[in-house]
Amino acid sequence: MEPGLVQVLPRPDAAAGHHRQLDREEASGAEVMAKNSKTRFDDVKTGSISTDLAETSLIGGPHLLSLKGAGKSYGNIIALSGVDMDVDSGRVTCVLGDNGAGKSTLIKIIAGRHEHTDGEFEINGESIRLKSPREALDRGIAAVYQDLAVVPLMPIWRNFFLGSELTTGWGPFTSLNVEEMKRITKKEVLEMGIDLRNVDQPIGQLSGGERQCVAIARAVYFGAKALILDEPTAALGVKQSGVVLRYILRARDRGLGVIFITHNPHHAFPVGDRFLLLKRGKSIGYYEKKDITLNELTAQMAGGAELEELAHELEQIGGDTRLIEEIREAEVVVPKA
Numbered sequence: 001m002e003p004g005l006v007q008v009l010p011r012p013d014a015a016a017g018h019h020r021q022l023d024r025e026e027a028s029g030a031e032v033m034a035k036n037s038k039t040r041f042d043d044v045k046t047g048s049i050s051t052d053l054a055e056t057s058l059i060g061g062p063h064l065l066s067l068k069g070a071g072k073s074y075g076n077i078i079a080l081s082g083v084d085m086d087v088d089s090g091r092v093t094c095v096l097g098d099n100g101a102g103k104s105t106l107i108k109i110i111a112g113r114h115e116h117t118d119g120e121f122e123i124n125g126e127s128i129r130l131k132s133p134r135e136a137l138d139r140g141i142a143a144v145y146q147d148l149a150v151v152p153l154m155p156i157w158r159n160f161f162l163g164s165e166l167t168t169g170w171g172p173f174t175s176l177n178v179e180e181m182k183r184i185t186k187k188e189v190l191e192m193g194i195d196l197r198n199v200d201q202p203i204g205q206l207s208g209g210e211r212q213c214v215a216i217a218r219a220v221y222f223g224a225k226a227l228i229l230d231e232p233t234a235a236l237g238v239k240q241s242g243v244v245l246r247y248i249l250r251a252r253d254r255g256l257g258v259i260f261i262t263h264n265p266h267h268a269f270p271v272g273d274r275f276l277l278l279k280r281g282k283s284i285g286y287y288e289k290k291d292i293t294l295n296e297l298t299a300q301m302a303g304g305a306e307l308e309e310l311a312h313e314l315e316q317i318g319g320d321t322r323l324i325e326e327i328r329e330a331e332v333v334v335p336k337a
């Protein structure tokens with residue numbers, strides 16, 4: 001499937017062609033925030049982005065999302081355990097981990113695809129057990145998956161409004177409000193930083209990074225408060241990854257709480273405010289940015305991967321199971337930066 005679009009189901013009111021008044025108010029608030037934002041890619045690269053908005057958004061009140069000792073078991077298999085993590089408006093929480101670390105399981109819990117079996121999951125301080133992706137969406141949690149379906153030959157604006165088309169007229173005289181959908185698509189994508197000359201262009205002609213941008217803009221437009229980005233840079237080259245990192249900061253500056261899933265500390269560090277490190281379904285660290293350097297983050301990730309590889313090799317040759325377990329449980333020694 002093409003990389004790109006977002007898992008945003010049509011909202012009942014949107015399907016009728018009328019978005020809630022609240023959305024317009026949110027959108028205008030977002031416009032102000034976006035205009036005030038002076039994000040530059042140079043800042044992204046150096047990690048010197050201002051977090052003024054993030055600071056102010058955190059004054060008082062519960063977290064947008066919070067996991068406390070959260071976990072998920074499938075029968076006897078513990079896929080994830082003991083995860084503590086917070087997501088706040090105007091902040092980027094990065095989740096780092098290699099294969100089998102539990103990243104997908106975590107996304108599934110937050111996006112309402114699987115219920116957690118242990119610990120607490122709170123939304124705005126309310127303990128919750130999400131039953132479906134629809135419920136997550138209704139609570140403002142949207143997920144952009146790397147491999148989500150877009151219809152490559154359809155225009156960008158059609159993909160943007162897919163399943164939530166705006167209409168005009170009434171009864172038998174109802175028709176698609178094409179001009180309005182084109183106008184909104186262009187405007188919303190521009191707010192995220194891409195000036196699309198022609199929204200009639202098939203979305204398949206956009207680069208992977210640009211498609212991610214359209215997906216994020218779509219989630220923002222349809223009212224997302226928390227945005228899960230599932231490895232958005234995984235399939236991209238250096239330049240396109242930089243483009244996507246910039247969109248992440250745009251989304252943050254528009255007041256979203258962003259959950260950025262990645263295995264790349266070099267992508268996470270410049271944009272992240274907090275870092276959750278997962279390994280074999282367990283949290284091996286949760287840091288505020290001020291408490292960890294890029295070198296330390298990289299060492300944690302690399303050390304974890306190397307030890308896991310070693311344990312795997314030993315397993316293949318029928319090594320001592322206790323030793324293998326000890327290697328897997330070993331703390332990674334982090335050199336001081």
Ligand SMILES: Nc1ncnc2c1ncn2[C@@H]1O[C@H](COP(=O)(O)OP(=O)(O)OP(=O)(O)O)[C@@H](O)[C@H]1O
Nearest residue numbers: 074077079097098099100101102103104105106281
């Ligand atoms: N439905 C399931 N039933 C049983 N075990 C599962 C299920 N889903 C995941 N697991 C196990 O849970 C652990 C974490 O898997 P998960 O897919 O969350 O990791 P991941 O970090 O997303 O890995 P990857 O990057 O390879 O997708 C793995 O050991 C996996 O085998």
